[in-house]
Amino acid sequence: MTGIKDVAREVGVSTATVSRALRGLPRVSPDTRERVLEVAGRMGYVASPHAASLASGQTRAIGVVVPNVTRWFFGSIVHGAEELLREEGYDLLLYSVVADPAARKRLFSTHLLSKRVDAVMVLALRPTPEEVEALDRTGSPTVVVGGAVPGWSSVRIDDVETAATAVRHLVGLGHTRIAHLGGVPDPEHAGLGFSAPGDRLAGYRMAMQEAGLPIEPDWEVTGDFTALGGLTACRLLLSASTRPTAIFAGSDEMAIGAAQAIREAGLDVPGDISVIGIDNHELSEYFDLTTMAQPAPELGRLGARMLLDALHSETPLRPVETIVPTQLIVRGTTARVG
Amino acid sequence: MTGIKDVAREVGVSTATVSRALRGLPRVSPDTRERVLEVAGRMGYVASPHAASLASGQTRAIGVVVPNVTRWFFGSIVHGAEELLREEGYDLLLYSVVADPAARKRLFSTHLLSKRVDAVMVLALRPTPEEVEALDRTGSPTVVVGGAVPGWSSVRIDDVETAATAVRHLVGLGHTRIAHLGGVPDPEHAGLGFSAPGDRLAGYRMAMQEAGLPIEPDWEVTGDFTALGGLTACRLLLSASTRPTAIFAGSDEMAIGAAQAIREAGLDVPGDISVIGIDNHELSEYFDLTTMAQPAPELGRLGARMLLDALHSETPLRPVETIVPTQLIVRGTTARVG
DNA sequence: TTGAAAGCGGTACCAT
DNA sequence: ATGGTACCGCTTTCAA
Numbered sequence: 263m264t265g266i267k268d269v270a271r272e273v274g275v276s277t278a279t280v281s282r283a284l285r286g287l288p289r290v291s292p293d294t295r296e297r298v299l300e301v302a303g304r305m306g307y308v309a310s311p312h313a314a315s316l317a318s319g320q321t322r323a324i325g326v327v328v329p330n331v332t333r334w335f336f337g338s339i340v341h342g343a344e345e346l347l348r349e350e351g352y353d354l355l356l357y358s359v360v361a362d363p364a365a366r367k368r369l370f371s372t373h374l375l376s377k378r379v380d381a382v383m384v385l386a387l388r389p390t391p392e393e394v395e396a397l398d399r400t401g402s403p404t405v406v407v408g409g410a411v412p413g414w415s416s417v418r419i420d421d422v423e424t425a426a427t428a429v430r431h432l433v434g435l436g437h438t439r440i441a442h443l444g445g446v447p448d449p450e451h452a453g454l455g456f457s458a459p460g461d462r463l464a465g466y467r468m469a470m471q472e473a474g475l476p477i478e479p480d481w482e483v484t485g486d487f488t489a490l491g492g493l494t495a496c497r498l499l500l501s502a503s504t505r506p507t508a509i510f511a512g513s514d515e516m517a518i519g520a521a522q523a524i525r526e527a528g529l530d531v532p533g534d535i536s537v538i539g540i541d542n543h544e545l546s547e548y549f550d551l552t553t554m555a556q557p558a559p560e561l562g563r564l565g566a567r568m569l570l571d572a573l574h575s576e577t578p579l580r581p582v583e584t585i586v587p588t589q590l591i592v593r594g595t596t597a598r599v600g
Numbered sequence: 601m602t603g604i605k606d607v608a609r610e611v612g613v614s615t616a617t618v619s620r621a622l623r624g625l626p627r628v629s630p631d632t633r634e635r636v637l638e639v640a641g642r643m644g645y646v647a648s649p650h651a652a653s654l655a656s657g658q659t660r661a662i663g664v665v666v667p668n669v670t671r672w673f674f675g676s677i678v679h680g681a682e683e684l685l686r687e688e689g690y691d692l693l694l695y696s697v698v699a700d701p702a703a704r705k706r707l708f709s710t711h712l713l714s715k716r717v718d719a720v721m722v723l724a725l726r727p728t729p730e731e732v733e734a735l736d737r738t739g740s741p742t743v744v745v746g747g748a749v750p751g752w753s754s755v756r757i758d759d760v761e762t763a764a765t766a767v768r769h770l771v772g773l774g775h776t777r778i779a780h781l782g783g784v785p786d787p788e789h790a791g792l793g794f795s796a797p798g799d800r801l802a803g804y805r806m807a808m809q810e811a812g813l814p815i816e817p818d819w820e821v822t823g824d825f826t827a828l829g830g831l832t833a834c835r836l837l838l839s840a841s842t843r844p845t846a847i848f849a850g851s852d853e854m855a856i857g858a859a860q861a862i863r864e865a866g867l868d869v870p871g872d873i874s875v876i877g878i879d880n881h882e883l884s885e886y887f888d889l890t891t892m893a894q895p896a897p898e899l900g901r902l903g904a905r906m907l908l909d910a911l912h913s914e915t916p917l918r919p920v921e922t923i924v925p926t927q928l929i930v931r932g933t934t935a936r937v938g
Numbered sequence: 939t940t941g942a943a944a945g946c947g948g949t950a951c952c953a954t
Numbered sequence: 955a956t957g958g959t960a961c962c963g964c965t966t967t968c969a970a
Contacts, residue, residue, distance in 0.1 A: 263715070265963060276941045281965060289939060310715050312653040313963035316946045321650065323693075331682075332675040332882070341670050344696045348703075353716065354694045355661075358682045365686075377601070377648050378691065489886045519886065544670070545883075548827045548857065603947060614957045619949060627955055651947035654962045 264305045273301045284309065311353075323353040324569055325379035327369070329387055329456075330358065333487070334515075334543050335558050336385050339407055342562030343383060350570055355379055359387065366393075376400035381569040383407060386456055403572035403579070407565040409457050415572075415581045417565045419556045421458050424588045425465025425510065426472075428538045428554050431590055432508040433473045436599040437536060441481035441499055441506035442466040443492055443516050459484075462512045462540065481506055485516040492519025493526075500527050507599050508536040514543035514553055521549070521595060532597035542591060550594035561586060602643045611639045622647065649691075661691040662907055663717035665707070667725055667794075668696065671825070672853075672881050673896050674723050677745055680900030681721060688908055693717055697725065704731075714738035719907040721745060726793035741910035741917070745903040747795050753910075753919045755903045757894045759796050762926045763803025763848065764810075766876045766892050769928055770846040771811045774937040775874065779819035779837055779844035780804040781830055781854050797822075800850045800878065819844055823854040830857025838865050845937050846874040852881035852891055859887070859933060870935035880929060888932035899924060 270277045275294060283290045283298035290298075301307075315321045324347055328336050344354050355378065359366055368374055370393040375382055382397060386408040389397070394411060397404055406416040432440050444466075445459040463482070470477050480502045485491030492511060499506065500523060511517035517539030521531045531537055539546065542555030564584060572579045608615045613632060621628045621636035628636075639645075653659045662685055666674050682692050693716065697704055706712055708731040713720055720735060724746040727735070732749060735742055744754040770778050782804075783797040801820070808815050818840045823829030830849060834857060837844065849855035855877030859869045869875055877884065880893030902922055910917045 267963080277964075278942080278966080279940060282940090285965095291939060294939080306710065308710050308712065308715060309965095310654070310963055312650045312659065312715075313946090314965070315650040316648070316654055316948085317963080317965035319946075319965095330679065331669055332672065332679050334670065337670040337675045340694070341668065341696065344669075344694055348696065356678070356682055356692045356694050358679065358686065360683075372644065372646050374646065377646060377650075489883055493886060522886070545827055548831060548860070605947080615948075616950080616958080617956060620956090623949095629955060632955080648947055651962090652949070654964085655947080655949035657949095657962075 264307045266307070266309065269298065269302050269305060269307050272305065273297050281309075320573075321353075321378060321380050322351060323355055323379045324566065325355045325357055325375050325382045326385065327357045327359050327375075327382065327387075328385045331356070335408065335513075335541065338558035339385055339562035339565070342559030343407075343566040344562075345559075346563045346566040347570075352380075352566075352570070371396040376402055380573055381405075383565050383569060384409070384411075386458065388457055403569050405565045405568050407561050410583065413581055415568050415579075415583065417561050417568065417584045417586065419561075419588045420585050421461030422465035422468065424540060424554050424556070425462040425512070426469040427588070427590060428510050428540065429466055429469035430473075431538060431552070431592070431596065432510060432536060433469065433475070435508075435536065435596060437508040438473075438475055438599075439481075439504065439506040440466075440470065440475065440508045440510060441478075441483070443495055443499070443509055443511040443520055444482060444484045445487045445512040445516065446484040459512060466510055478502075478504075485511075485513075485519065487513050487515060489515045489519035489522070492516030493523050494519075496520040496523035497526075500524065500529075506535065508596070509538075511537065511539045514539035514541040514546045514551060517551055517553070517595070518543075518545065518549055521551070532595050533600060536596040536599075538596050540588075546591075547593075552593045552596040553591050555589045555591050557586060602645045604645070604647065607636065607640050607643060607645050610643065611635050619647075658911075659691075659716060659718050660689060661693055661717045662719050662721060662904065663693045663695055663713050664721045664723065665695045665697050665713075665725075666723045669694070673746065673851075673879065676896030677723055677900035677903070680897030681745075681904040682900075683897075684901045684904040685908075690718075690904075690908070709734040714740055718911055719743075721903050721907060722747070722749075724794055724796065726795055728793070741907050743903045743906050745899050748921065751919055753906050753917075753921065755899050755906065755922045755924065757899075757926045758923050759799030760803040760806065762878060762892050762894070763800040763850070764807035765926070765928060766848050766878065767804055767807035768811075769876060769890070769930070769934065770848060770874060771807065771813070773846075773874065773934060775846040776811075776813055776937075777819075777842065777844045778804075778808065778813065778846045778848060779816075779821070781833055781837070781847055781849040781858055782820060782822045783825045783850040783854065784822040797850060804848055816840075816842075823849075823851075823857065825851050825853060827853045827857035827860070830854030831861045832857075834858040834861035835865075838862065838867075844873065846934070847876075849875065849877045852877035852879040852884045852889060855889055855891070855933070856881075856883065856887055859889070870933050871938060874934040874937075876934050878926075884929075885931075890931045890934040891929050893927045893929050895924060 266277045270280045283295040331337050381403040384406045410416045483495040485495040521537050539553045604615045608618045621633040719741040722744045748754045821833040823833040877891045
């Protein structure tokens with residue numbers, strides 16, 4: 263494996279000069295730089311990231327803590343973040359966080375994360391106060407994507423407002439009997455601490471109140487963010503004494519499940535019941551689902567950008583809460599109340 | 601940040617002893633080891649992975665090269681691999697490979713990967729001969745999951761046989777007019793080099809021939825592995841002069857799209873046309889889709905296990921091709937031909 | 939503009 | 955069983 267010394271010897275300069283030349287630092291004559299670049303290229307030299315990390319104190323790696331990459335939302339964020347980070351020459355280390363408290367503690371509180379990455383991106387879940395403190399102590403920039411932590415930067419949609427907009431769309435179509443199919447994370451992730459489900463419920467209630475509409479306890483059901491969960495929950499909803507004429511689901515996958523339950527009951531979507539979701543999931547266009555679109559890959563890119571900015575800044579940046587706008591996409595599952 | 605010297609000083613031993621004690625090496629008295637462990641724990645000491653890498657030559661990190669984490673299959677493999685690697689104390693570095701040849705070359709052929717990770721897991725895509733050679737030269741163990749490369753270890757299903765089994769299921773139900781909805785990767789990944797689509801097509805043809813059934817060129821259409829692609833392709837299929845009575849789709853998402861196209865045309869699934877897919881995608885149960893299940897997370901775990909075994913072995917292991925069995929799951933989208 | 943040399947924080951060999 | 959110490963491969967003063 264060719265090292266910096268080999269290149270230095272070949273060019274006839276010191277390793278210091280090679281290092282400077284390769285990293286584009288000043289104080290290298292154009293002529294020298296060119297020769298170094300040429301030789302390094304020819305020899306296929308790439309600096310050892312570990313040696314560089316040790317010497318410089320920078321790892322050029324970002325840790326991404328994710329509940330589950332197989333979920334569309336998380337996978338998309340990771341994808342967006344990876345794209346940007348790769349461009350900027352940063353590595354992405356993936357950490358799946360599991361419900362097991364011991365493993366979780368090991369991840370956050372020991373230096374598992376801190377000595378290995380320059381900054382940390384946490385997806386959706388809410389770290390406990392101890393975890394926040396542990397990460398803060400390391401001094402690494404942190405950002406939450408798809409959630410919020412007091413004192414940390416975050417990139418997310420306004421869950422309350424987005425939910426309210428969805429409900430207002432239904433209200434605008436004349437609906438008065440509107441149910442909420444909310445999300446409770448699946449058992450594997452219960453207790454991980456997500457904030458979106460609660461916020462979306464709050465937005466639902468806010469918009470209902472705003473419109474002077476009644477909130478029936480029977481009309482607040484929960485799925486587990488999956489189509490199957492939405493299906494099951496919606497069956498329950500349809501067996502209630504008075505049926506809603508519209509359903510606001512906290513995610514597209516649940517909305518897809520809800521639509522299925524409705525059809526299964528011999529009813530029409532949107533003829534008998536309108537359905538709206540949140541996400542603009544890959545499959546939503548295909549299902550002709552009305553939804554509140556959130557740009558997941560963009561959230562990932564923005565989060566990564568904030569971390570890089572923080573890393574390149576001389577002074578520590580103040581936490582910034584970036585709210586990314588969502589967009590109502592009207593498709594075929596919502597209609598004026600019959 | 602507390603270092604090994606701090607611990608050594610506190611315990612009153614040398615850094616060498618601390619290092620040995622912490623890593624569970626022999627030649628440390630039980631008493632000393634206990635004291636070291638106690639102090640290290642109390643001080644919250646964790647060795648710097650970079651310093652350790654530099655000194656030991658091992659990074660304790662695995663690079664995973666993935667086309668796109670947002671696809672169910674890839675996300676699931678990554679998830680499975682991450683789980684196992686984390687348990688074993690290995691980090692997972694995620695590399696999205698894009699179609700851009702320059703970026704791809706940088707990834708494989710420069711030492712971008714090799715100096716940073718101990719081993720490499722490539723998902724589904726087929727590296728070019730130059731890329732294979734470049735990785736081989738580094739001496740890092742490599743494994744392909746969901747594909748195969750001559751001379752490399754791999755973990756995958758038998759795509760030919762799995763496709764044939766799916767077709768045989770249809771044949772067993774009395775179908776004779778069977779179409780294939782094959783996969784051509786979406787434009788973003790065209791040219792990345794996947795082998796599954798071709799193998800599944802071959803399996804389809806093999807089983808058809810075996811059953812003495814005709815292969816109509818019109819009945820071999822391609823989607824792009826998405827529901828929308830399957831929908832579009834299937835519409836085409838239905839407009840052909842003679843309609844098939846069954847469709848074998850190369851992925852569940854395409855199968856879901858196909859089913860939709862069929863219903864859209866006023867036909868019944870499986871009454872008029874049966875549909876079978878491959879994957880057992882998260883949504884398949886929900887869609888009551890008959891499918892050939894492949895255990896994606898398990899593939900990831902197996903791949904990771906092979907890499908770890910190779911790393912822990914004294915002598916280089918011979919390449920092993922692990923074929924994971926698939927399973928026919930009969931649900932509601934296939935039926936005896938009317 | 940360039941070079942010499944002292945680290946960075948561990949690991950591993952060789953003594954003891 | 956333990957300690958001393960030369961590295962690992964690069965970055966970063968400081969001097970020239």
